[in-house]
Amino acid sequence: MDSEQFAKYLELIDHPVQLPLSPDVTCLYFLYREHVTRFPYQNLDLYLGKPRVDLSISALLETLPISGGHCFQQSELMFTVLEHVGFTVERVAAWVLMGNQYQEGMPLNHNIILVKIGADTYLCDPGLASASPRFPIKLNMESTNEVTISEGDMYKLEVQDKFYQLYWMMKGSYLLMYRFERSSSTGWAKTSDRESTLELCKNVYEGPGFIPIRDKYVKIALQTQDSKIDFFFNDGSYSLKIFSKGRPREERSIDCMQFFQLVKELCNLEFEATEIIKK
Numbered sequence: 001m002d003s004e005q006f007a008k009y010l011e012l013i014d015h016p017v018q019l020p021l022s023p024d025v026t027c028l029y030f031l032y033r034e035h036v037t038r039f040p041y042q043n044l045d046l047y048l049g050k051p052r053v054d055l056s057i058s059a060l061l062e063t064l065p066i067s068g069g070h071c072f073q074q075s076e077l078m079f080t081v082l083e084h085v086g087f088t089v090e091r092v093a094a095w096v097l098m099g100n101q102y103q104e105g106m107p108l109n110h111n112i113i114l115v116k117i118g119a120d121t122y123l124c125d126p127g128l129a130s131a132s133p134r135f136p137i138k139l140n141m142e143s144t145n146e147v148t149i150s151e152g153d154m155y156k157l158e159v160q161d162k163f164y165q166l167y168w169m170m171k172g173s174y175l176l177m178y179r180f181e182r183s184s185s186t187g188w189a190k191t192s193d194r195e196s197t198l199e200l201c202k203n204v205y206e207g208p209g210f211i212p213i214r215d216k217y218v219k220i221a222l223q224t225q226d227s228k229i230d231f232f233f234n235d236g237s238y239s240l241k242i243f244s245k246g247r248p249r250e251e252r253s254i255d256c257m258q259f260f261q262l263v264k265e266l267c268n269l270e271f272e273a274t275e276i277i278k279k
Contacts, residue, residue, distance in 0.1 A: 001057050001080040009081055012037045012065050018196060023086040025117055031085070032124055032136050035078055040068035040222040040267040041129040043213040047276070052205040055198060068220070070213065070271050072201040073100030074109075075111040076194075078126050088116040090191040093200055094180040096212075098131070102165075102179050107209050108200055110178060114189055123166070129179060129221040130230035131168065141188055152246020164189060169246070215279055222267045229266050230246065236278040 001009075009175035010017075013034040021027050043068070053063070053073055056120075060077045063069060077093070082089045094110040113124040115136065122136040135149045139157045141164070148154045153167035163182050167174035176229060192200075204211055213219070218233035228243040238259040242250040253260065260273035 001084045004023055005057050005061060006081065006084050007078070007216065008061050012061070021085050023088075023117070027085065028082070028087065028115060028122060028136055031081065032078070032126065033134075034072075035081075036132055036134070036223045037225065039064045039074060039077075039126070040220060040269055041070065041074065041127060041132070042068040042220045042269060043070045044218050044220060044271060044276075046205065046213060046214050047218050050201060055201060068267070071110050072079075072197060072204070073189070074127030075113055075125070076197060078124065079096050079113055082115060083112070090114045090189070091193065091197055092180050093190045093192045093196065094178040096128070096178045097176050099175050107203060107207055107211065109202065109204055109211055109213075111192065111197055112178075112180065114191075116233040128177070129219040130241070134223065134228075152243075152244075183247070218276060220263050220269065231263055231267070233259070233276050
């Protein structure tokens with residue numbers, strides 16, 4: 001990311017021009033919140049079989065504000081922004097599980113971001129739709145720990161010799177969100193690079209096996225200052241949920257036309273309002 005692209009990003013998130021940025025905790029939280037409340041998540045294009053997205057910074061700056069994007073688009077843009085500011089930041093590939101158990105041979109299908117500030121590690125995940133944390137999560141990477149980041153948002157990081165698993169408190173019990181590898185040589189998360197990220201993204205579009213965001217359902221989501229807006233299509237049914245402080249504030253079934261109209265109104269995304277085909 002060059003200075004012109006960074007200036008464009010700050011313009012897109014409406015960052016205050018008089019507020020300087022530096023690689024500290026306050027800046028990390030501020031940038032993360034600005035990002036997740038500005039750029040909607042959507043996997044509709046992936047589900048519909050549209051061409052693989054361009055993960056270049058110039059393309060992301062053009063497409064995300066207009067069309068939203070999935071995890072690799074969201075995380076790659078945020079990674080480059082944090083790197084440009086001067087943070088020590090790493091990509092980490094993960095298996096999204098969302099309540100399912102890990103099975104050997106499952107394809108990696110997600111990227112998260114780990115940021116180191118001094119001796120502390122913060123997990124950022126802007127690309128998990130309405131399940132994205134509202135704020136960065138400060139974690140102990142050495143032993144299993146529970147963390148509350150805000151009212152209604154409690155997490156647990158399970159630390160094992162060869163892997164980590166992140167859980168999210170849902171309706172009184174922990175939901176397994178995803179798993180990522182732990183390096184035996186560093187004792188920390190196994191990191192990834194841009195080339196690996198491009199290959200992972202390619203596999204999500206073209207690889208074998210079952211990938212839910214490609215083969216099962218559609219999610220369109222956006223965070224606001226006090227809520228998470230979640231549109232969902234699965235098995236021929238459309239729904240809208242709005243969460244606030246970890247609790248549902250609104251939940252209803254809707255039809256196709258309502259789905260796309262409300263997506264336009266609440267997420268500022270405009271798609272052709274045609275029935276989504278059940279897979």
